[in-house]
Amino acid sequence: MNDLIVQQPDLNGTPAAHLFLLFHGVGGSAEDLHALGTALAIRHPRAWIISVQASQPSDQGLGWQWFSVRGVTDDNRADRVANAMPSFLQAVARWQQHSGVPASHTTLLGFSQGAIMALATTQQALPAASRVAALAGRFAVAPTQVLPGMRIHLLHGQADTVVPTQASVDAYTQLQALRATVTLDIFPHLGHGIDARVAARLWERLADGAG
Numbered sequence: 544m545n546d547l548i549v550q551q552p553d554l555n556g557t558p559a560a561h562l563f564l565l566f567h568g569v570g571g572s573a574e575d576l577h578a579l580g581t582a583l584a585i586r587h588p589r590a591w592i593i594s595v596q597a598s599q600p601s602d603q604g605l606g607w608q609w610f611s612v613r614g615v616t617d618d619n620r621a622d623r624v625a626n627a628m629p630s631f632l633q634a635v636a637r638w639q640q641h642s643g644v645p646a647s648h649t650t651l652l653g654f655s656q657g658a659i660m661a662l663a664t665t666q667q668a669l670p671a672a673s674r675v676a677a678l679a680g681r682f683a684v685a686p687t688q689v690l691p692g693m694r695i696h697l698l699h700g701q702a703d704t705v706v707p708t709q710a711s712v713d714a715y716t717q718l719q720a721l722r723a724t725v726t727l728d729i730f731p732h733l734g735h736g737i738d739a740r741v742a743a744r745l746w747e748r749l750a751d752g753a754g
Contacts, residue, residue: 546638547573549580549592560589562644564635564672566657568679570606572596576654579742583652586746591642597656598630609660624663624683631660635671647692650674650749654737655706659683662714665693676745679703679735681710682717689723696726696748698741700733 552559563583565576573596580592597607609631610623639649649672653661658680664671666686676696695718699711708729715727728744 545573545596546634547577547580547594547596549577549594550584550588551591552589554589559591559642559644560648561587561591562639562642562649563587563590563592564638564649564651565592565594566609566651566653566661567594567597567607568655568657569597569608569612570601570603572606576652579652579737582742582746583749586750591638591644593638595634595638598627598634609656612656620659621683624659627660628663628667632664632667632671635664646670647673650676652676652678652745652749653680654678655680655735662686662695665690665695674749676748677711677714678737678741678745679706681706682714685717686714686721686723689718689721694724696728696745698728698745698748699730700735700741701729701731702733703735705735 565580567575573594576594580594584592597609599608601608602611602613609627651661651672658677661675662677662680662682665675670690673692674694678698697711697715699708701708715725718725726748730740
């Protein structure tokens, strides 16, 4: 396990207020989201913050992945996500157990493939978290349910050529139709990445209820 503990709050026996789990993109590592986690820690000193490393070595030579993107299509992506989901959920459960923080006080924050996996948890029978923030992500399969108490935040660059911006627009429309608590933020001229605008809006979206 090469997960990165960004913050382990010292609360003198008091339970932590929240657990933030950060998930990097394909070919990346836990270190990729360290700076984002550090900035998050300043805003949430009573929270555990962990950058989680994907479970498989990337088959493209560098970094790590939850599933291969070689030959990935809209038709086979869902199966790949489903096959990766047990190990993803195990990672979430492991840190919830270690931190003593339940799903009701957990946020999954993912970028790209990490966002795809995090969004897919919202379609499981049992909630893995109470909130998902998806940066440059997409649903592998259009959502059909809303778990009780779930909040979803979609953030996406308008110039993203890796994961189309329309994927987040469509997800927002679909989730609204399901009466989900969902937000959508599109950032002009931003490609497949995270910039200061995304971070600033992300802090606004995560400001409530996380300690």
